[in-house]
Amino acid sequence: MKHLYICLLLFITIVITGLIADRYIKKELNIISADVHSFIDNSDYNDKNMHITTEAIKKRFYDKKNMLLLFINKEHIQEIEKTISLMENAAYNTDIDEYQILSIELYYLCRHAKSDISDFI
Amino acid sequence: MISVILRTTVMFILVMFSLRMMGKKNLGEFQPSDLVSTMLISNLTSIVIEAPELPVLYSIVPIILIMSYEVFTSVAVRKSENIARISQGKSMVLVNNGIIDQKVMSDLRFTVKDVLEAMRSKDIFYLEEVKIAIVETTGAVNIYPDPNAQSNIKKATIPPFDVISDGKLKTENLKITGITEEKISKILTKEKTELSNVLLMLADGDGQYNITLKDS
Incomplete structure (x- = not known):
């Protein structure tokens, strides 16, 4: 019976933690996606906007990176990291076209990472 | 690393x-x-x-x-x-008083060979020696030998082999037991049956045999 209680405890912990972690990660990725999305939607492209968006994405991503590493494939994290660095570079060079392409790429990377944790099929 | x-x-x-x-x-x-x-x-x-x-x-x-x-x-x-x-499923009686339950055998997808192997693994060679054989949920076959049959059977120097299995004659086992195909035909005529109707025929070196007919 002792084993049953331990397993029951582990099972409940996993299910609850899993649900919380799932919602949390989705929320974090949604915020990053939303930042990118608002930039893409915004027709007023300028240096200031690019820098603000990049800083916001970078801060949010690096703040949560360790948490994301627990649940998401490392390759996705590395790809997101690389894209953010390239976006930073494009913002520095005020290359709006490149920045837009990278923004869309980041948006799809976040969606892809999200589908890894939530897709049943 | x-x-x-x-x-x-x-x-x-x-x-x-x-x-x-x-x-x-x-x-x-x-x-x-x-x-x-x-x-x-x-x-x-x-x-x-x-x-x-x-x-x-x-x-x-x-x-x-x-x-x-x-x-x-x-x-x-x-x-x-x-x-x-x-x-887990349930345990099933495969052999009862030396008679193979063919429905159970078919349900479990056991072959005659599997039954004989299970018997031999318990040092039992004559079907009559088996009082009850149970297939456990793990797939293991446990056999309870018939105490009376064990003392009554006259054991031959060459143990029984399946000379007919699932309606097919096994020539290699005929050679081991020293029984000819003609003798098998005579036995089948005496028992008023045909080769295709026999599920299992065990015969030992002394010519003692046991026939299990297929369920109609």
């Missing part, structure tokens, strides 16, 4: 812990659920060791879940007879 060492160590400890929790005393006698759990756990363990890009939780969480399901199943099986039947 340190990551691989750490991952392997963590997975080893986790698998050992899981197996202890599942209470496997005899790993050779698996119930279906035990087998599934062990197979899945071994596969899950190798995933994160082989793929360092995946988070360790991708293996740890499923292993703990499988271990929990296994423990839940075993508790449910103890509590309910019906769940036990669904999860």
